[in-house]
Amino acid sequence: MAELKVAHCAMCGKVFQVNLRNLCNxxxxxxxRRFEAVDRYLMKNRHATTEQTAEATGVPIKQVREWIRQKKISLAAHPNLTDVCDLCGGPSRTGHLCAKCSYRLKSDIDKMLAEEQAERERKREHSYKLKGQADN
Known part of the structure; x- marks a missing residue:
């Protein structure tokens, strides 16, 4: 006998038969309908911001940003749409981090790697070789 898999709808919480979208019918x-409304609005208003799009269509801004993050809405075609930076909450058009946070993170990593390299060099200077050990 086939097993029926059910789950709770991610939007309304109603029990439904599991599908790929994780939503009830x-x-x-x-x-x-929400996605179509956003798509139609952006076709007519290419320079609209994320906030303007959400307000004009009645779609929650969180949903619009989710579609941006999932690349269902192209940022290349809409120069004023943005997502939110995961670190600072500022506008981002490139992945999960804004340019400022991305640069800061890269700088911190480079600084840490340089410090680790300096520490290895310092340890190497203070070490000595045992007699009879091959030179490297």
């Missing part, structure tokens, strides 16, 4: 339709 009603919420899947709502989701699709």
């Amino acid at each position: 009603e919420c899947a339709e709502i989701h699709d």
Whole structure:
């Protein structure tokens, strides 16, 4: 006998038969209508911001940003759309971090690697070789 897999809908919490979208049929339709509304709005308003898009379509800004992050909405075609930086909360058009946080993180990593290299050099200077040990 086939096993029926059920789950709770991610949007409304209703029990439904599991599918790839993790949404019940009603919420899947709502989701699709929302995406179509955003898509239509952006086709007519290419320079709209994320906030303007959410307000004009009635779609939660969190949902619009999720579609941006999932690359369902192209940032290349819409120069004023942004996601939110995971570190500082500022606007980001490149992945999960804004340019400022990305640069700061890279700088911190480079500094840490340089400190580790300096520590290895310092230890190497203070070490000595045992007699009879091959030179490296």
